[in-house]
Amino acid sequence: MTTLVTGATGNTGRHVVAELVRRGESVRALTRDPQGAAGRFPAEVEVVEGTHTAPERLDTALKGVSRLHITVTAGLAEAGPELVRRAVDAGVRRITLVWGGWVGPVEQAVADSGVEWTRLEPQEFMSNTLTWAESVRTESVVREPYDFPSALVHEADIAAVAATALLDDGHAGRAYNLTGPEALTPRERIAMLSRVVGRDIAFVPITHEQAVDRLMATGVSRADAEYVIGWYAAPTEASTTVVDTVERVTGRPARTFAQWVAEHAERFHAPRGTAG
Numbered sequence: 001m002t003t004l005v006t007g008a009t010g011n012t013g014r015h016v017v018a019e020l021v022r023r024g025e026s027v028r029a030l031t032r033d034p035q036g037a038a039g040r041f042p043a044e045v046e047v048v049e050g051t052h053t054a055p056e057r058l059d060t061a062l063k064g065v066s067r068l069h070i071t072v073t074a075g076l077a078e079a080g081p082e083l084v085r086r087a088v089d090a091g092v093r094r095i096t097l098v099w100g101g102w103v104g105p106v107e108q109a110v111a112d113s114g115v116e117w118t119r120l121e122p123q124e125f126m127s128n129t130l131t132w133a134e135s136v137r138t139e140s141v142v143r144e145p146y147d148f149p150s151a152l153v154h155e156a157d158i159a160a161v162a163a164t165a166l167l168d169d170g171h172a173g174r175a176y177n178l179t180g181p182e183a184l185t186p187r188e189r190i191a192m193l194s195r196v197v198g199r200d201i202a203f204v205p206i207t208h209e210q211a212v213d214r215l216m217a218t219g220v221s222r223a224d225a226e227y228v229i230g231w232y233a234a235p236t237e238a239s240t241t242v243v244d245t246v247e248r249v250t251g252r253p254a255r256t257f258a259q260w261v262a263e264h265a266e267r268f269h270a271p272r273g274t275a276g
Contacts, residue, residue, distance in 0.1 A: 002026040003067040003166055004092075006052040006083075009037050011127050012098055015159030016069050017041060023163060030061055052076060055083035062090035067166045072100035072107065074224070080106030084113050094172075096120060096162045101231075116172035118165035122158050123179045123239045124150045126260040129189060136193065136201055136268045143204045144186050145211040146232045149240050151179035152189075154255035157246045164249050176245050181254045183240050192258055196265045208233060 003020055007013040008029030020027045021042050028046045031037045037047055048061045053075045062068075068087050072080065077100075084106070087095065094116045099107050103119075110117045129152075132142045158178055165171040184192075187203050194201045206214075208229060215225040231239070246254035 001066040002028055002046075002064055003069065004028045004030060004061060004065040004087075005069045006030045007071045007073065008047075009033075009040060010071060010073075011125060011155050012071055012158050012162070013069070014040070015156045016162050017045060019156075019159045019163040020166070021045060023167060025163075025167065028061065028065065030058075052083050053079045055079055055086050058083070058086065059090070062087055062092070065090060065092055067094045067096075068092045069096045069098075069162055069166065070106070070110070071098040072104070076100070077105050081109035084109040088113050088115055094166055096165050098122065098158060098162070118162075118171045118173075119175040120158055120161060120165075121175055121177045122153045123177070124152045125158075126152045126154050126180065126257055128152075129193075129260070130264070130267060132193075133267045136197070137270055140199055140270070141202050141204050142186065142190050143206045143210075144232075145206050145208050145229065147185050147187055147203070147205075148232065148235050149183035149185050149188075150235065151183040151240055151242050152257055152260075153178045153180045153246070154257075154260050157250070157254050160250045160252075161246060171249070176249065177238055177243055178245050179241070179243050179254070180246075181242060181256055183242055184257055189257060192261050193268055196261050197268050197270070199270070 003025055005013050005016050005027060008017050008031050017027050017029050028048055029041055030048055030050050032051050034047045034049045041047060050058050050061050052070060095110050096118050097107060097110050098120045107119060135141050161176060161178060190201050190203055211229045212225045215228060216222055
């Protein structure tokens, strides 16, 4: 049986592909740029062109697929229900979904699809730390408006839970809250980064509005920017409380932030020739 992974080069999608391949499964990776993705996947992965936000163009990609992995991204709210309908019509019988932060149209369409589904509800991704990379490399500084704890989860653990739900029985109709093994503040994460890169990194507070403006400068709408920064301003109990879902589902402990830092340390090192 073949699994189609949408957003296959993204933060979680690429890990889902890798985990399925590790388990010996047939994988079809959906990406807007198959040529650019060449070499990023093992040879046995079938790379196909397309995007989950244009489901009307995915009939070929869905042909012969029995399992589907979806990551809810911006722009999918309208197209998502159509993607689910086409997937079910094509013969997909099991779906995993990384939610967009709430049960919206796509999440509801999956729940109403009539096939086996599992919704993954990760808290903050450890990869969000990469937004600090440039300022850490060039200034040894991190600028954030808040210093509240977050139960960050490793993207590979999200993928491991997805692969388990796709391949093993017993996960249908479940919504899994996913966290890492510890809740850390930005200052605590910065301290770990400092030890790895071998130099002091300063935490510099900025205002809420400065954080919103910074996010809008990347092309995010004001409403979305206010939502994201508001999440940091008033973290929910779920976002700060560690749960053992990863270990219960996969049979092994969740990866730590220290492991994530070790894997990505080169992204934070100062440019060659820079003092410090």
